[in-house]
Amino acid sequence: MQTAIIADDEPHMREMLREQLNALWPELRIVGEAEDGLAATALIHALKPTFAFLDIRMPGMTGLEVASGKTADTRVVFVTAFDAHAVEAFEVQALDYLLKPVEAGRLAKLVARLRTLQPAATVDLARLAESLASLSTMTQAVSRLQWLQVAVGQQVRMLHIDEVCFFESDLKYTRVVGENVDGIIRFSLKQLSEQLDSALFVQTHRGTVVNRRFIHAVHRHGETMELELKGVGERLKVSQPNHHLFRAM
The missing domain is CATH 3.40.50.2300 (Response regulator)
Incomplete structure (x- = not known):
């Protein structure tokens, strides 16, 4: 056998x-x-x-x-x-x-x-x-990383990279938020960044990477800047060094 x-x-x-x-x-x-x-x-x-x-x-x-x-x-x-x-x-x-x-x-x-x-x-x-x-x-495609296996509770959800709204660092894991998906993967944000298409994904904060396709609006409050994403209830803060990426929006 x-x-x-x-x-x-x-x-x-x-x-x-x-x-x-x-x-x-x-x-x-x-x-x-x-x-x-x-x-x-x-x-x-x-x-x-x-x-x-x-x-x-x-x-x-x-x-x-x-x-x-x-x-x-x-x-x-x-x-x-x-x-x-x-x-x-x-x-x-x-x-x-x-x-x-x-x-x-x-x-x-x-x-x-x-x-x-x-x-x-x-x-x-x-x-x-x-x-x-x-x-x-x-891996010579626009994005080397095509699919993610995202742990959501006791399930594993398959999520295409194009459906990801944003990534957020969470200690040794990375939080993945997409359309109807909010879970974690066991890769650091640094490891992910090496696999992502830089023309599509932009780092807005030390621990956050956002999919440009989902940016709905940019909100400014004095020195503070936040992104409103399509289909996502929470707003994401943009660190001061990255404000220039969104001033034209």
């Missing part, structure tokens, strides 16, 4: 991948889950699963460190929100590299291949290169 573990520091992400795998591959037995790299390493050593679906950015140890340090014959598939570590995936002989949010069709093709993979099979580097090239093409 083929077995697998799932490692991701977000419980919602583990649940979503587990449900997708159960639907596409009922015979695959998920024998363990981990929320950090150290726990993932321990599971691989103890259970010796056939496959390990690893997030890359995890506490303790990254998925890359887990993959490079494993001694079992477990084959690795990376599942991550960023493509910045694609080259390292080659170095640890990953079977594949999936970009979040994982598309059902993309995962179905991978499952079909993993079902017939022999234990001693070598990595198909040509296939992996094709996958990485596809990711590279995808």
Whole structure:
């Protein structure tokens, strides 16, 4: 029987991948889950699963460190929100590299291949290169980050980047406010800014980034400036150094 573990520091992400795998591959037995790299390493050593679906950015140890340090014959598939570590995936002989949010069709093709993979099979580097090239093409779009998986209470909502009204820093998380969505994602505002289209998203405050499409009006009260956004009840303050961005509005 083929077995697998799932490692991701977000419980919602583990649940979503587990449900997708159960639907596409009922015979695959998920024998363990981990929320950090150290726990993932321990599971691989103890259970010796056939496959390990690893997030890359995890506490303790990254998925890359887990993959490079494993001694079992477990084959690795990376599942991550960023493509910045694609080259390292080659170095640890990953079977594949999936970009979040994982598309059902993309995962179905991978499952079909993993079902017939022999234990001693070598990595198909040509296939992996094709996958990485596809990711590279995808990230050359106007905005590298296309979809967000936003935690709203006990649910995970899929939100396209164009539907985001604004981002607001919230300690180690980032609040995401969109049309009928108000939740959090586990990325810092700095990490997000590197993935956003600067022509569309503008930083209005040290902890706030706004989608220009949703700016309805600019309100000035002496030295204070606030933005009124379409469909959003609250107004956002603009820091003094950023006033010049909105004076013409």
